[in-house]
Amino acid sequence: xxxxxxxxxxxxxxxxxxxxxxxxxxxxxxxxxxxxxxxxxxxxxxxxxxxxxxxxxxxxxxxxxxxxxxxxxxxxxxxxxxxxxxxxxxxxxxxxxxxxxxxxxxxxxxxxxxxxxxxxxxxxxxxxxxxxxxxxxxxxxxxxxxxxxxxxxxxxxxxxxxxxxxxxxxxxxxxxxxxxxxxxxxxxxxxxxxxxxxxxxxxxxxxxxxxxxxxxxxxxxxxxxxxxxxxxxxxxxxxxxxxxxxxxxxxxxxxxxxxxxxxxxxxxxxxxxxxxxxxxxxxxxxxxxxxxxxxxxxxxxxxxxxxxxxxxxxxxxxx
Amino acid sequence: xxxxxxxxxxxxxxxxxxxxxxxxxxxxxxxxxxxxxxxxxxxxxxxxxxxxxxxxxxxxxxxxxxxxxxxxxxxxxxxxxxxxxxxxxxxxxxxxxxxxxxxxxxxxxxxxxxxxxxxxxxxxxxxxxxxxxxxxxxxxxxxxxxxxxxxxxxxxxxxxxxxxxxxxxxxxxxxxxxxxxxxxxxxxxxxxxxxxxxxxxxxxxxxxxxxxxxxxxxxxxxxxxxxxxxxxxxxxxxxxxxxxxxxxxxxxxxxxxxxxxxxxxxxxxxxxxxxxxx
Numbered sequence: 278x279x280x281x282x283x284x285x286x287x288x289x290x291x292x293x294x295x296x297x298x299x300x301x302x303x304x305x306x307x308x309x310x311x312x313x314x315x316x317x318x319x320x321x322x323x324x325x326x327x328x329x330x331x332x333x334x335x336x337x338x339x340x341x342x343x344x345x346x347x348x349x350x351x352x353x354x355x356x357x358x359x360x361x362x363x364x365x366x367x368x369x370x371x372x373x374x375x376x377x378x379x380x381x382x383x384x385x386x387x388x389x390x391x392x393x394x395x396x397x398x399x400x401x402x403x404x405x406x407x408x409x410x411x412x413x414x415x416x417x418x419x420x421x422x423x424x425x426x427x428x429x430x431x432x433x434x435x436x437x438x439x440x441x442x443x444x445x446x447x448x449x450x451x452x453x454x455x456x457x458x459x460x461x462x463x464x465x466x467x468x469x470x471x472x473x474x475x476x477x478x479x480x481x482x483x484x485x486x487x488x489x490x491x492x493x494x495x496x497x498x499x500x501x502x503x504x505x506x507x508x509x510x511x512x513x514x515x516x517x518x519x520x521x522x523x524x525x526x527x528x529x530x531x532x533x534x535x536x537x538x539x540x541x542x543x544x545x546x547x548x549x550x551x552x553x554x555x556x557x558x559x560x561x562x563x564x565x566x567x568x569x570x571x572x573x574x575x576x577x578x579x580x581x582x583x584x585x586x587x588x589x590x591x592x593x594x595x596x
Numbered sequence: 597x598x599x600x601x602x603x604x605x606x607x608x609x610x611x612x613x614x615x616x617x618x619x620x621x622x623x624x625x626x627x628x629x630x631x632x633x634x635x636x637x638x639x640x641x642x643x644x645x646x647x648x649x650x651x652x653x654x655x656x657x658x659x660x661x662x663x664x665x666x667x668x669x670x671x672x673x674x675x676x677x678x679x680x681x682x683x684x685x686x687x688x689x690x691x692x693x694x695x696x697x698x699x700x701x702x703x704x705x706x707x708x709x710x711x712x713x714x715x716x717x718x719x720x721x722x723x724x725x726x727x728x729x730x731x732x733x734x735x736x737x738x739x740x741x742x743x744x745x746x747x748x749x750x751x752x753x754x755x756x757x758x759x760x761x762x763x764x765x766x767x768x769x770x771x772x773x774x775x776x777x778x779x780x781x782x783x784x785x786x787x788x789x790x791x792x793x794x795x796x797x798x799x800x801x802x803x804x805x806x807x808x809x810x811x812x813x814x815x816x817x818x819x820x821x822x823x824x825x826x827x828x829x830x831x832x833x834x835x836x837x838x839x840x841x842x843x844x845x846x847x848x849x850x851x852x853x854x855x856x857x858x859x860x861x862x863x864x865x866x867x868x869x870x871x872x873x874x
Contacts, residue, residue, distance in 0.1 A: 318776065319693030326685045327703060334710065334744050337721035344720060393613065400606050413618065415862050419798075419855040420848040421805035423823040427830060427844035428620045431627055437837060439623060442640050471620065479863050521867060524712075532714040535807040535823075539830050553716040553808075560720055561812060573717040584712045588705065 338577065344570035358571035368572070370547060371555035374462065378551055379530040381466040382473070387522060389470070390477025391515075395507065397478075398485045411482075414475035422472070426539025429468050430455075433540070458548045461541050465549050468536045473529075477522055484518040485511060524587050531576070552576070621848070628652070628841035635837055651842035660817060661825050661843065668822040671735055671810075672803040675742035680796045682743070683750030684788075691758040692766065692784065704755065707748035708868060715745065719812055726813055733815045741809050746799045752868045753798065753861070757791025758784075794861035801851035822847055 348354045362368065401407055417425070432439050433454035441451040454464040492510050501509070534553040537543065543550035543558065550558065556576070560569035628651050629644040656662045690700040722741055731737035761784065769779035810821040817825075826843040829836070855862060 313694065315776075316694045316696075319689040319695040320699070322693070323686060323689040323695060323699070323703070326682060330682060330686070330744075330747060331706070334747070337718045337725065340721035340724065341718060344724070393610070396606055396610060400603070400610065410614075412856070412859055413614070415855055415859060416621070416852060418862065418866065419801045419805070419851040421807065421823050421826075421851070423805075423807045423826050424624075424844040424847040427826060427840055428624045430830060431623055431837060431841060432620060437635075437640055439640055446639055471617070475617070476866070480867060483863060525867075528712045528714070532716065534716065538807075538811075539827055553714060556716045557719075557808075557812075560723075566720055566724075570720050573720060576714060576717045580713050580717075581709070584709050588709070 341570050341573050341577070344566060345574045348567060354567070358567040359575070361565075361568045362571040362575065365559075365568070367547065368555065371550050371552055374548060375530065375533075375551040377462060378466055378469075378533065378549075379527070381462070382469040382530070383523065383526055385466075385470050386474045386477050386526065387519070390474045390522075391481050391519075393474075394478045394481035394485060395511070398482060411479070414479050417472040417475050418479075422468075422535035423539055425468050425472060426536040429464070429471075429536070429540060433464050455541050456545045458545050461545055461549050465537045465540050468540065469533070472536075473526065477526075480518050480522055481515060484515045488514045520587075527583075528580070531580070624841050624844050624848075627837055628845045630838045632836075632838065651838040652846070654836075655829075655839050655842045655846070659825075659829075659839070661822065661846075663817055664820050664822045664825040665846070667735060667819060668804055671738045671742065671821060672800045674735075674739045675746065675803050676796050676800040678739070678743045679746045679750045679799055680754070680792060683747055683754050683795070684792065686751055687754040687758055688780075691755055692763070692780075704752070707751045710748045711868070715808060719809065722809070723812060732813065733819050735819050737813050738810055738819070738821065741813065742803045742806060745806075745809075746802055749802070749865060749868075750795055750799055753795040753865045754788075754791060756864060757788060757795070760791075761787050791861070794858040795865065797854045797858040798862060798865045801854055804851050805847075 345358050346353060346355065348357075397407070397410060401410070430438070433441075435441055435451055435453055435456075438454070440454070444451055452460060454460050488511050493506060496506050496510055531552055533551050534557070537549055537551060537554060541549045543554045547555075556569055556572055559565050559572065623642075626643050627640075629647040629649070630641070631644075631646050631648050631650065634641060634645055656665070686703060689695050690703055726732050726734075726737040726740075731740070765783050765787065766779040769783045770776065774782070805823065806821070807823045807827065810824045811827065814820045814824060822843075826840070826847055829840045829843050
């Protein structure tokens with residue numbers, strides 16, 4: 278994209294690599310001098326740093342695979358760890374809870390976030406109020422999830438928690454939000470919804486700004502109703518953003534850890550022990566690093582497959 | 597339904613949503629300003645009747661969380677500086693110099709793909725590496741991990757900022773007889789400074805908020821970060837809700853203030869540049 282010719286002052290004096298025995302370095306050398314000075318400068322700046330970063334970031338993945346194939350003493354055990362990981366019934370309970378959590382939070386966040394963005398886009402015209410909402414919606418994104426765990430503890434715990442206190446005061450029974458199995462998952466999901474619905478709102482609201490007002494006016498003149506306007510005019514602009522949000526949030530459900538750890542620690546029983554918490558327990562409570570590594574490799578393989586599948590919808594590169 | 601009634605209903609719904617949304621944060625701040633005596637009332641109060649900063653003193657000084665706060669700042673500042681510097685060194689050639697498309701796309705896709713991997717998947721190898729090289733319970737271990745984890749985001753944010761600077765400004769410097777390095781230092785760098793700062797602020801906020809790795813890789817207050825300390829308050833001293841709330845407020849205030857400075861870039865950063873605020 279930067280079409281600067283080879284006129285740069287740097288990159289004119291090149292030290293060519295010495296010729297190698299099998300003509301390979303010779304070919305590299307010819308290839309190298311065929312590039313413009315600017316291009317060589319670019320590669321010379323990029324490759325050393327990116328090379329180091331790539332290696333440093335890749336080593337842990339390789340180590341995870343190696344660990345998954347070996348025992349505690351380092352002996353090769355083949356698929357043993359994998360069969361233990363996949364044979365553990367608790368894995369499937371954890372996956373089930375993770376799926377329930379995902380199906381609670383994702384539709385809620387997306388529908389509510391989208392709904393609010395449409396409402397605000399249509400109703401609130403004052404730039405000042407829009408700016409206040411913009412900043413307020415950004416608050417949950419940047420604050421630590423551990424702190425959110427603290428906030429919702431203050432609301433949910435028995436006796437002292439505000440919700441229970443209000444229920445008690447009005448003569449109702451308390452709800453054990455965090456220690457009653459069917460309620461606990463709603464309690465931890467509510468934190469997720471609180472934290473990420475505003476993110477969906479921000480993305481959708483930004484998307485609505487790109488809808489040309491002329492099309493909306495034209496549709497209104499032709500008497501299109503609210504739903505028709507949304508369905509045929511706004512939605513085409515929002516669709517790529519919706520996909521993006523769904524993929525980001527889907528990946529995030531698999532990394533849910535902090536606020537659940539603070540609120541329930543995975544309990545009661547294991548009803549809020551989502552995938553990350555399950556893996557944590559296998560690795561750092563049972564110290565079964567082999568089984569945990571095998572599971573980590575499976576999760577990685579799954580995410581790589583998912584990423585390959587969805588990457589063409591992502592902002593790969595535009596220029 | 598008349599138009600005006602509809603409008604009032606919509607505004608009421610939006611207002612109610614806003615109150616429900618902001619209330620938890622309000623209640624956290626209110627609790628953090630309560631006295632111990634007020635905590636032991638049978639019914640929790642909605643606002644502090646005798647506001648006091650004592651819980652903040654208690655958390656920071658008596659419990660020694662000031663040390664954790666300093667650890668968090670050191671870890672966050674170091675990891676942010678390294679991540680942004682390295683990301684700049686990678687983004688500069690792929691946006692400002694004619695690097696082949698294939699190479700450029702490889703770097704960007706590699707970075708983007710890292711965003712989708714759950715950190716728990718690599719926590720065991722990092723744990724093993726950190727133990728092996730003797731960095732367990734040491735601040736540099738967290739700096740290393742946070743640097744790697746925030747590189748993808750940093751690369752994408754800086755790529756977005758650098759792309760927006762027209763190529764002509766550097767070309768003009770070159771035509772005027774400047775070297776590429778001069779064009780970089782005197783023309784591009786000042787123009788890119790805002791973007792670099794914004795990226796730094798966002799990355800720092802994420803480093804600040806990180807919990808899982810800090811929890812697994814540290815063991816004592818010597819290297820613990822602030823969120824780990826706050827989590828410890830929750831499980832051990834459940835009775836002292838005001839201290840716990842004060843810890844929560846401190847954990848929230850710092851990224852919040854930073855975010856206000858970088859507010860125009862937060863969404864662009866989080867969506868890898870798909871959304872650009874004007």
